[in-house]
Amino acid sequence: MTEFRSIVAATGEPQGEPLAISTTADVAAACAAAAAAFDTYRATDRETRAAFLERIADEIMAIGEPLIEAYIAESGLPRGRGEGERGRTCGQLRLFADVVRKGQWQQLRIDPALPDRAPLPRPDLRLRMIPVGPVAVFGASNFPLAFSTAGGDTASALAAGCPVVVKGHPAHPVTGALIAAAITKAVKDAGLPEGVFQHLVGPSNELGAALVQHPAIMAVGFTGSRGGGLALARLAQAREVPIPVYAEMSSINPVLLLPEALKARGEVLGAAFVGSLTMGAGQFCTNPGLILAVEGEGLDAFVTAATTGVSEAKPQTMLTTGIAAAYAKGVAALQALPGVETLAKGEEGSVTTGGAILFQTSAAQFLADKAAGDEVFGASSIVVRCKDEAELLTVLEGLEGQLTATLHMDDADEGAAARVLPVLERKVGRILVNGWPTGVEVCHAMVHGGPFPSTSDPRTTSVGSMAIDRYLRPVSYQNFAQGLLPAELRDDAFGDGAPRLIDGTLTLN
Ligand code: NAP
Numbered sequence: 026m027t028e029f030r031s032i033v034a035a036t037g038e039p040q041g042e043p044l045a046i047s048t049t050a051d052v053a054a055a056c057a058a059a060a061a062a063f064d065t066y067r068a069t070d071r072e073t074r075a076a077f078l079e080r081i082a083d084e085i086m087a088i089g090e091p092l093i094e095a096y097i098a099e100s101g102l103p104r105g106r107g108e109g110e111r112g113r114t115c116g117q118l119r120l121f122a123d124v125v126r127k128g129q130w131q132q133l134r135i136d137p138a139l140p141d142r143a144p145l146p147r148p149d150l151r152l153r154m155i156p157v158g159p160v161a162v163f164g165a166s167n168f169p170l171a172f173s174t175a176g177g178d179t180a181s182a183l184a185a186g187c188p189v190v191v192k193g194h195p196a197h198p199v200t201g202a203l204i205a206a207a208i209t210k211a212v213k214d215a216g217l218p219e220g221v222f223q224h225l226v227g228p229s230n231e232l233g234a235a236l237v238q239h240p241a242i243m244a245v246g247f248t249g250s251r252g253g254g255l256a257l258a259r260l261a262q263a264r265e266v267p268i269p270v271y272a273e274m275s276s277i278n279p280v281l282l283l284p285e286a287l288k289a290r291g292e293v294l295g296a297a298f299v300g301s302l303t304m305g306a307g308q309f310c311t312n313p314g315l316i317l318a319v320e321g322e323g324l325d326a327f328v329t330a331a332t333t334g335v336s337e338a339k340p341q342t343m344l345t346t347g348i349a350a351a352y353a354k355g356v357a358a359l360q361a362l363p364g365v366e367t368l369a370k371g372e373e374g375s376v377t378t379g380g381a382i383l384f385q386t387s388a389a390q391f392l393a394d395k396a397a398g399d400e401v402f403g404a405s406s407i408v409v410r411c412k413d414e415a416e417l418l419t420v421l422e423g424l425e426g427q428l429t430a431t432l433h434m435d436d437a438d439e440g441a442a443a444r445v446l447p448v449l450e451r452k453v454g455r456i457l458v459n460g461w462p463t464g465v466e467v468c469h470a471m472v473h474g475g476p477f478p479s480t481s482d483p484r485t486t487s488v489g490s491m492a493i494d495r496y497l498r499p500v501s502y503q504n505f506a507q508g509l510l511p512a513e514l515r516d517d518a519f520g521d522g523a524p525r526l527i528d529g530t531l532t533l534n
Contacts, residue, residue: 061220099197100200128524133151153499160187167305190223250274254273254274271480271485277315279315280430331383431460431462434459472489
């Protein structure tokens with residue numbers, strides 16, 4: 026296959042002209058260009074790099090309506106979501122511009138020489154973070170803007186000083202091409218080498234595999250399936266020079282309904298839960314796929330309200346027919362599990378759509394069959410009824426790593442919350458109180474990550490300013506004359522606005 030087509034999500038039909046598929050020669054050329062651009066790009070000063078990121082945001086906004094139209098057609102997601110995601114994408118680029126300007130990401134450290142120290146003198150030691158090298162980014166299907174071509178992985182890698190080679194997601198090639206053109210224009214207008222950003226397209230595992238295996242690539246950012254993330258991680262580990270793969274994969278995001286909150290507002294919580302479950306056809310990595318609570322009237326009220334909400338839910342267009350099929354298969358697998366009861370089913374989905382569904386089971390059954398906790402990507406969730414708090418804790422202990430956990434609680438639930446928190450901290454990356462996990466703020470204190478299999482590296486986040494750390498590594502300079510030191514580590518750079526740890530004391534400016 027040398028060509029492929031953009032598919033309209035709502036119909037499953039192709040649109041527009043056939044699109045060329047990138048070849049392995051294109052992969053080699055893109056990686057070589059990225060490697061050639063690396064030293065020039067990483068040498069850019071903070072202001073140049075920040076202005077470049079802002080320029081990308083401006084260029085994306087300048088595309089205007091054609092971008093939103095392509096987004097709606099290729100994803101099946103509504104206009105409001107598309108416009109919101111575009112705002113988030115540009116906001117993310119501007120946030121990283123601000124991060125780059127402030128300079129904290131460089132983590133500058135200076136331990137001045139102690140020539141008179143006994144028994145041995147200490148040499149002058151200075152440290153900074155440098156970018157790791159060209160980064161391969163795999164665009165995600167479920168965020169065609171905010172987690173794709175110019176999404177969080179690309180923004181954080183470019184902010185770090187790494188050239189980026191994107192493997193665009195085949196579910197939104199027109200959207201991806203428009204964004205890629207905007208970035209390419211920003212690269213040119215900023216006077217940067219072409220290799221700072223490259224875009225490869227095509228529906229084939231070979232393309233992504235060749236990219237990850239190319240010796241010029243030094244790290245990978247990925248959002249998608251567990252199978253895909255693990256396949257890429259294996260390829261990256263098997264290279265002559267292994268590299269890290271930062272993969273965000275699967276999570277069912279447990280929601281704990283604590284007893285007093287359930288007693289006070291079980292029905293309200295049930296209705297609100299359905300809103301979070303069905304948003305965007307449930308195609309969020311933070312979708313609430315597991316509800317945990319202790320038996321009682323409050324839980325009954327929650328289940329009644331949630332059952333009503335899910336029964337009334339209309340099927341929604343899914344991102345691709347492949348994802349709709351995977352959803353139908355995952356739902357059928359849960360339905361077939363012994364001891365798993367279907368509480369409510371929205372109107373049936375089709376080849377292109379998915380209908381919401383709610384299951385229920387006992388904690389004992391959930392613990393007995395690991396498959397009941399498998400992620401089903403879409404608007405599917407399971408209520409697990411626990412006999413008591415001890416059983417609830419046992420269920421929590423048995424869970425795989427997760428992106429989020431949510432507590433619905435009142436003041437009188439504080440004791441119970443304090444007892445589950447140590448377990449949750451071990452299991453998840455973000456713990457929320459009295460909210461819903463869908464909706465991920467892009468800010469400095471956000472963690473969108475967590476223990477395996479939610480991600481491949483629990484020390485990192487793919488959303489928020491800390492995402493830049495994935496693409497940096499420390500270098501220490503010992504006994505360097507001032508003239509040979511990188512500019513930001515010289516004595517005359519103090520006062521440039523970047524914080525420094527001088528002899529162990531944080532010094533601002
Ligand atoms: P995917 O199948 O994991 O694909 C994501 C990207 O990785 C695509 O560009 C794909 O390329 C590439 N890829 C996947 N496996 C590969 C392999 N073995 N070798 C090389 N490249 C590989 O994810 P998807 O297409 O977005 O959706 C499929 C399923 O992923 C969903 O049903 C859902 O379960 C899950 N998903 C999870 C999240 C999340 O946030 N956790 C988000 C989206 C999807 P090609 O397709 O071109 O080969």
